[in-house]
């Protein structure tokens with residue numbers, strides 16, 4: 001009896017905790033709590049959004065529009081759908097990594113059921129014109145999904161104002177725990193579940209909830225939006241200081257992505273005549289942690305699909321270094337980084353010749 005009572009109380013508390021987290025997420029992106037579905041990660045949210053919409057609407061049409069620079073969570077999902085008979089248009093991006101609204105509108109066909117364009121790119125930081133994409137989607141009565149995994153905590157997202165129907169996020173990208181994500185689906189938008197089992201998450205995502213993760217995600221998103229302006233202003237100033245310092249002190253470099261329209265903490269710069277892996281190795285020796293083409297593709301020697309889509313020369317793509325600034329960084333860190341970077345690049349270039 002005591003055990004049973006305990007169980008009921010815990011069940012009730014758990015439900016309350018999950019609901020509270022759902023409300024916190026909803027507040028951050030301006031939607032209703034019941035429009036939020038918790039998942040295990042950003043990739044799962046992307047899968048659930050895109051497959052869920054495609055399977056539900058396959059009678060209406062089988063055409064999806066996305067871009068060439070999406071995260072594998074979206075790209076590989078689209079490739080799987082292609083093998084299942086769906087048709088996918090992968091939009092080009094310009095040299096700054098931005099899609100063309102004109103090309104997007106031209107790609108729309110009678111059988112288009114979904115547009116999936118990421119809010120901000122994880123490698124080059126470029127932010128897409130989400131509100132304008134939302135307008136186009138609405139005008140043509142097509143559903144719009146955006147992978148906002150990089151944007152949450154760095155860019156203000158308003159799903160109502162931006163006409164977004166589905167939005168993916170992942171807690172560990174905004175200082176929350178790993179192994180938990182969320183998907184927003186606008187009320188009234190029907191989608192198929194992709195995982196069968198119990199009736200959790202209003203029967204859309206079977207499996208016992210990751211309570212600790214969900215509560216952590218809720219706390220993290222609340223914190224991220226508490227000091228939003230100050231935090232992101234600081235990141236922008238660190239990022240711009242780093243970029244100008246590198247351009248001033250190191251010859252033959254090229255900024256990848258848009259100079260202004262980019263994620264506050266992201267700086268991706270190519271160093272001609274050096275290899276990313278060598279740079280990363282030497283920086284690591286100095287206690288500096290950065291990444292090359294893509295964090296998810298370490299060990300993969302070919303230049304990233306994102307950098308290649310920008311049309312930059314392969315020799316520049318191979319020397320790309322992505323630096324991400326965060327909560328704990330300050331101006332001294334940037335000075336230390338630039339000082340070491342200029343020495344390392346100088347030495348590596350000398351070895352090459």
Ligand SMILES: *Cc1c(COP(=O)(O)O)cnc(C)c1O
Nearest residue numbers: 041042043071073122149150170
């Ligand atoms: C990290 C990332 C993902 C994947 O998120 P996980 O939680 O690691 O699955 C998806 N999209 C973008 C843009 C990302 O940066």
